[in-house]
Amino acid sequence: xxxxxxxxxxxxxxxxxxxxxxxxxxxxxxxxxxxxxxxxxxxxxxxxxxxxxxxxxxxxxxxxxxxxxxxxxxxxxxxxxxxxxxxxxxxxxxxxxxxxxxxxxxxxxx
Amino acid sequence: xxxxxxxxxxxxxxxxxxxxxxxxxxxxxxxxxxxxxxxxxxxxxxxxxxxxxxxxxxxxxxxxxxxxxxxxxxxxxxxxxxxxxxxxxxxxxxxxxxxxxxxxxxxxxx
Numbered sequence: 140x141x142x143x144x145x146x147x148x149x150x151x152x153x154x155x156x157x158x159x160x161x162x163x164x165x166x167x168x169x170x171x172x173x174x175x176x177x178x179x180x181x182x183x184x185x186x187x188x189x190x191x192x193x194x195x196x197x198x199x200x201x202x203x204x205x206x207x208x209x210x211x212x213x214x215x216x217x218x219x220x221x222x223x224x225x226x227x228x229x230x231x232x233x234x235x236x237x238x239x240x241x242x243x244x245x246x247x248x249x
Numbered sequence: 250x251x252x253x254x255x256x257x258x259x260x261x262x263x264x265x266x267x268x269x270x271x272x273x274x275x276x277x278x279x280x281x282x283x284x285x286x287x288x289x290x291x292x293x294x295x296x297x298x299x300x301x302x303x304x305x306x307x308x309x310x311x312x313x314x315x316x317x318x319x320x321x322x323x324x325x326x327x328x329x330x331x332x333x334x335x336x337x338x339x340x341x342x343x344x345x346x347x348x349x350x351x352x353x354x355x356x357x358x359x
Contacts, residue, residue, distance in 0.1 A: 171345060182255075182337065182351040190345070229292050237283045237339070238347065240292030
């Protein structure tokens with residue numbers, strides 16, 4: 140079975156500061172990986188997905204970016220955070236039947 | 250019109266009640282249908298997976314898919330306080346992207 144590691148669990152950052160969220164996957168090779176954002180009371184918004192090292196597809200144009208430097212590592216970044224970047228960020232791996240999600244990072248931009 | 254519509258609730262029921270959760274969708278190309286359960290401040294976990302139309306039962310949970318009506322349901326029998334969570338429907342075609350509903354918050358009162 141797959142295990143998704145995400146950290147940190149909670150993060151408070153000032154507007155204009157940089158961001159780096161890391162996700163690592165155990166238990167599978169060449170996984171399809173995803174970054175989602177969940178705003179309070181709303182559904183999951185797909186931000187990026189990756190089918191392999193160095194391959195990133197962006198779903199929503201914004202000041203966020205993603206990278207996949209290793210097979211089991213997926214990173215979400217920003218050079219300058221906006222207030223609207225606040226939310227619950229989830230990394231996920233697509234298995235045969237559905238996603239396995241990480242425990243998420245709650246980001247508050249102040 | 251959203252691709253997937255889900256009533257956000259909240260839905261409050263007494264312990265032991267039968268719970269019915271529903272989603273409608275507009276894209277007839279969806280083939281894979283999922284239900285996820287999300288506890289507060291946690292990542293979603295896959296609860297049920299169904300391919301195409303039909304019913305699937307797993308313990309107290311039953312998932313139904315009616316592709317002709319573009320309507321899916323999740324039934325929870327003998328609901329327990331531990332079932333209190335947000336339930337997200339999700340669906341996809343054969344591709345990489347999964348579309349989520351907004352989630353329904355369920356409270357089961359002891």
